[in-house]
Amino acid sequence: MKVFLAFLKKEFYHILRDKRTLLILFIMPVTQVLIFGYAVTNEFKDARIDVLDNSRSPLSREYINHLQSSGHFQLNQSITNYRDIEEGMKAGNSKFALVIPHDFSTDFLAKKQPEVQLLADGSDPNNATTLVQYVNQMSYSFINNKFPNSTQKRSITVSSRMLYNPQLESAYNFIPGVIAMILLIISAMLTSLTIAKEKEQGTMEILLVSPLSPFIIILGKVVPYAILSFINALIILLLGTSIFDVPIRGSIILLLLMCLLYVIVALALGILISTAEDTQQGAMMKSMMGLMLPTMILSGFMFPLSSMPQVLQGLGHIVPATYFIEILKAIMLRGTGLLTIWLSTLVLIGMAIVLLGLAIRNFKIRLQ
Amino acid sequence: MSAIYTERITKMYNKVHALNGLSIHVDHGEIFGLIGPDGAGKSTFFRILTTLLLADSGMATVAGHDVVKEYKEIRKKVGYMPGKFSLYQDLSVEENLTFFATIFGTTIKQNYDLVKEIYEQIEPFKERPAGKLSGGMKQKLALCCALIHKPEVLFLDEPTTGVDTVSRREFWDMLASLKEKGIGILVSTPYMDEAGRCDRIGLLQEGKLLKADTPKGIIDGFKKSLYAIKTESTYKTLLFLRKQEFTESALPFGEYIHLSTKWKLNENQILSKLKEGNLIIKEVKRIIATVEDVFLDLSSKKSTI
Numbered sequence: 001m002k003v004f005l006a007f008l009k010k011e012f013y014h015i016l017r018d019k020r021t022l023l024i025l026f027i028m029p030v031t032q033v034l035i036f037g038y039a040v041t042n043e044f045k046d047a048r049i050d051v052l053d054n055s056r057s058p059l060s061r062e063y064i065n066h067l068q069s070s071g072h073f074q075l076n077q078s079i080t081n082y083r084d085i086e087e088g089m090k091a092g093n094s095k096f097a098l099v100i101p102h103d104f105s106t107d108f109l110a111k112k113q114p115e116v117q118l119l120a121d122g123s124d125p126n127n128a129t130t131l132v133q134y135v136n137q138m139s140y141s142f143i144n145n146k147f148p149n150s151t152q153k154r155s156i157t158v159s160s161r162m163l164y165n166p167q168l169e170s171a172y173n174f175i176p177g178v179i180a181m182i183l184l185i186i187s188a189m190l191t192s193l194t195i196a197k198e199k200e201q202g203t204m205e206i207l208l209v210s211p212l213s214p215f216i217i218i219l220g221k222v223v224p225y226a227i228l229s230f231i232n233a234l235i236i237l238l239l240g241t242s243i244f245d246v247p248i249r250g251s252i253i254l255l256l257l258m259c260l261l262y263v264i265v266a267l268a269l270g271i272l273i274s275t276a277e278d279t280q281q282g283a284m285m286k287s288m289m290g291l292m293l294p295t296m297i298l299s300g301f302m303f304p305l306s307s308m309p310q311v312l313q314g315l316g317h318i319v320p321a322t323y324f325i326e327i328l329k330a331i332m333l334r335g336t337g338l339l340t341i342w343l344s345t346l347v348l349i350g351m352a353i354v355l356l357g358l359a360i361r362n363f364k365i366r367l368q
Numbered sequence: 369m370s371a372i373y374t375e376r377i378t379k380m381y382n383k384v385h386a387l388n389g390l391s392i393h394v395d396h397g398e399i400f401g402l403i404g405p406d407g408a409g410k411s412t413f414f415r416i417l418t419t420l421l422l423a424d425s426g427m428a429t430v431a432g433h434d435v436v437k438e439y440k441e442i443r444k445k446v447g448y449m450p451g452k453f454s455l456y457q458d459l460s461v462e463e464n465l466t467f468f469a470t471i472f473g474t475t476i477k478q479n480y481d482l483v484k485e486i487y488e489q490i491e492p493f494k495e496r497p498a499g500k501l502s503g504g505m506k507q508k509l510a511l512c513c514a515l516i517h518k519p520e521v522l523f524l525d526e527p528t529t530g531v532d533t534v535s536r537r538e539f540w541d542m543l544a545s546l547k548e549k550g551i552g553i554l555v556s557t558p559y560m561d562e563a564g565r566c567d568r569i570g571l572l573q574e575g576k577l578l579k580a581d582t583p584k585g586i587i588d589g590f591k592k593s594l595y596a597i598k599t600e601s602t603y604k605t606l607l608f609l610r611k612q613e614f615t616e617s618a619l620p621f622g623e624y625i626h627l628s629t630k631w632k633l634n635e636n637q638i639l640s641k642l643k644e645g646n647l648i649i650k651e652v653k654r655i656i657a658t659v660e661d662v663f664l665d666l667s668s669k670k671s672t673i
């Protein structure tokens with residue numbers, strides 16, 4: 001135990017004295033959350049829209065003017081038929097098209113609920129949802145302005161449809177994704193780097209020629225990063241909930257337990273990489289190409305898996321982050337418990353067991 | 369019981385013999401010097417003995433334990449200083465030493481008497497990160513770390529490479545005093561002039577032990593006559609000498625040429641012969657062979673076979 005503590009102490013010296021590690025550990029998570037966060041909640045100024053006004057009534061014009069008064073939207077062009085909608089979007093001239101139905105005015109005055117249709121460019125899902133929200137808000141305020149004292153319930157229903165990416169993912173996508181990324185980088189990349197560093201500098205040679213068992217060496221490498229990963233997960237969650245109002249609807253204990261499980265998977269991956277690589281550069285390359293890229297691209301973090309070709313979808317299903325992000329979303333956004341996530345959890349547990357087994361089997365007690 | 373005992377250790381790398389049937393033994397309280405150029409297989413041999421590599425064939429024991437089956441025992445009992453500086457560069461002198469003491473289940477205090485002499489020299493820098501020490505200091509610290517758990521056998525792979533002359537001498541003084549404490553020491557060096565500080569030496573080339581004996585025994589085993597020649601045009605003289613019938617070998621040695629002859633000659637005979645070649649000779653003298661002469665002689669013989 002004393003030996004283990006000495007090892008831990010040594011690891012923390014390494015971490016605290018290395019600027020690069022510190023940077024990855026504490027600056028990167030914060031900047032990533034902020035960057036992704038603000039990319040999502042970005043305010044829109046003068047987003048260009050197309051309007052197809054089938055009603056052509058004073059009321060519909062008033063409505064359009066009201067939308068523009070928010071400052072968020074700017075009328076790009078009034079179009080006359082449906083075909084022009086897609087053209088405008090494909091050319092990138094407009095963010096979305098608003099279709100006002102023929103009987104907008106009559107419905108409105110008849111106190112029925114008129115329905116306007118929004119066709120948004122879903123290839124940029126984060127922008128699209130925000131825009132839809134704006135339109136909803138503006139429609140609401142339009143009615144309030146028009147009939148301030150109305151006791152009757154009036155509303156304009158905004159039915160939105162996404163072109164190009166119909167199953168729009170939640171805008172809160174990024175917090176689970178960032179957690180998955182950061183935990184992977186810290187757990188897997190930094191662990192593989194620190195073990196590779198021992199090999200590169202020859203200190204592994206001395207550690208091996210000592211009574212330290214390989215198990216202690218690995219554990220000593222893993223524990224500090226597990227602790228730090230955990231702290232980071234907490235920081236990210238805190239930033240997410242406080243700055244970006246990301247909800248945590250489910251059990252926070254379950255959430256943290258799942259983080260722990262994922263950290264174990266990531267650490268096992270890191271050790272596995274370091275058993276195959278003798279240099280820091282090699283370990284870095286492998287974790288970048290083999291872990292970070294798939295996690296970013298194939299886990300559904302940035303691009304929805306369902307819109308990918310079969311092959312990539314298949315690949316996505318061997319990326320641990322895919323399951324972890326699913327679990328996080330279920331717990332944080334939908335507030336569900338183990339009942340709905342048991343399958344993903346089992347997959348992660350299975351991955352952890354297999355990877356740890358491989359890592360321990362591959363760890364060499366000698367140099368070759 | 370020998371501190372180190374090996375029998376026909378052989379190791380291949382891609383069909384090339386790194387070690388070819390190496391058999392040595394080192395006693396407790398003895399310094400055995402493994403001398404040979406880079407690539408002779410010294411580091412490979414060290415790694416096999418410190419249980420880091422497996423030999424292809426042959427057997428070895430260290431402190432009485434088999435290097436393959438009882439590697440765990442050996443790892444408790446030996447001190448190892450690899451050829452490359454292998455301490456934590458970002459840890460201070462003191463932190464390094466404390467760390468290595470702890471992982472061997474001991475403390476600096478407990479074994480301070482063993483490292484005292486050496487540690488006192490680096491103590492003024494104990495707050496300094498190991499990476500910022502000078503070459504000699506680094507090696508002293510590495511030696512301290514290898515010694516802090518009172519090993520029975522000490523493996524020092526080229527401990528004096530890249531170290532200044534003064535520090536090198538100090539280093540060997542330290543080894544001499546460690547030997548007095550009954551530690552068996554295997555040390556390798558590419559410097560032939562350090563051979564004299566060992567109790568016994570083994571000359572190693574291309575994985576083969578050319579000869580193993582006391583330094584004196586090695587030198588005495590050299591039966592040929594040897595002359596040192598000082599001249600103004602070393603290269604011309606070398607070429608000239610190599611054409612002569614009596615010449616066994618002529619090799620440059622610093623500002624001298626070392627000439628060994630097939631039969632006995634005296635200085636004047638050589639001098640007059642050289643004059644025939646119109647060479648300006650400053651000095652010719654008969655000398656006693658050094659380890660380097662023996663090494664070169666043995667290795668050249670080997671390559672002609």
